[in-house]
Amino acid sequence: GDGDPEIRIVSIRLLQDEESPGLENVLLNLLENDMDERVRAGAGGALGQFIYQGELEEIPEETLKVIEEQLLRTVNGKDRSIVRRKALEALGYSSRPEVIGMIEHAFSSSDGDWVASALLAMGRSADIRWVGDVLKMLDEDDSSIRMEATRAAGELDIKRAGPKLIELLDDSDDDVRAAAIWSLSQIGGEGVSEALEELMDENPDEKEVALLEEALDNLAFNEGFGSFDLLEYDEDDLGDLNEFDVDFDDEDV
Structure with a gap:
């Protein structure tokens, strides 16, 4: 080596x-x-x-x-x-299954670094068992713990974290603010696009503006994706849609 x-x-x-x-x-x-x-x-x-x-x-x-x-x-x-x-x-x-106990053990540690790692792992787990733990750490004094909880709230799509995450857009820590911006774009919900646009108008530094632009795009994508539901269409509508299938094989596309 x-x-x-x-x-x-x-x-x-x-x-x-x-x-x-x-x-x-x-x-x-x-x-x-x-x-x-x-x-x-x-x-x-x-x-x-x-x-x-x-x-x-x-x-x-x-x-x-x-x-x-x-x-x-x-x-x-x-x-x-x-x-x-x-x-x-x-x-x-x-x-x-062993990982659950390991995350719990790390989360209950008195060492903030282990708690932050536990929260990161929770966010990756796609497991709603962690929702309560994540929510309770959004108010934590240690900014690295607050940041990982904020990220995990977005990864786990915790809708009821929305109002708290909007508050965290004013956090004193840059990393927490960045995490709140991105998590809100994942979760969406009432007042989110307004809050992100307002932050954009206040015109913070360029890096944050770039992140906000990306977050607003992501929010629009996620909210658009959520509103398209095939269950809203009945069989006849889907039949009509199928009639418009176009065969591009003969065309120069």
Whole structure:
């Protein structure tokens, strides 16, 4: 391996974007054997994408199992806290029943970093069992916990978090504000587009404006998608729609 841990850390990020074949084996090896805790943590975190793909049955079940087992061993093992936390975050995507207890254990920790990691994993779980825990952390003093709770509220599509998230658009912490902007675009609901547009008119920094524009697009997409419901059409309407099927084979499209 390369002697410089910084290079290995950057390489993990670049390889993740490339989706290089065999990457999971490289990451498993780094997680288990690298001398630098930041590299081990980066590798553990990067394995999350494979858990996600495994849940969608996009990688072989055997591969998924090997990765899950290694991450479970890491969380339960004696490695540094950051490495174990990143492994837990990666397991957030997993439907393995053991993960629930691990998230609960991390969430009840007196260490804010573990609570933040638990919330990140909750957001990835698509499991409504965590809704109450997420809601209660939206008022937390620790900004990293507040930020992860805010993100998780969007990921879990917690509609009743809406009013609180609108309040968090005024949060003193940039990351919390950014998370609130994006989560509101996922959840939608009453007053959301107005709140985002108002924030845009106040014209904060360029980065926030760019995020707000993206969020308003995402909101429009999600709300448009939600309103198109095939159940609203009866058989006759669908029959009429089918008559308009066009065969483009003969045309130059």
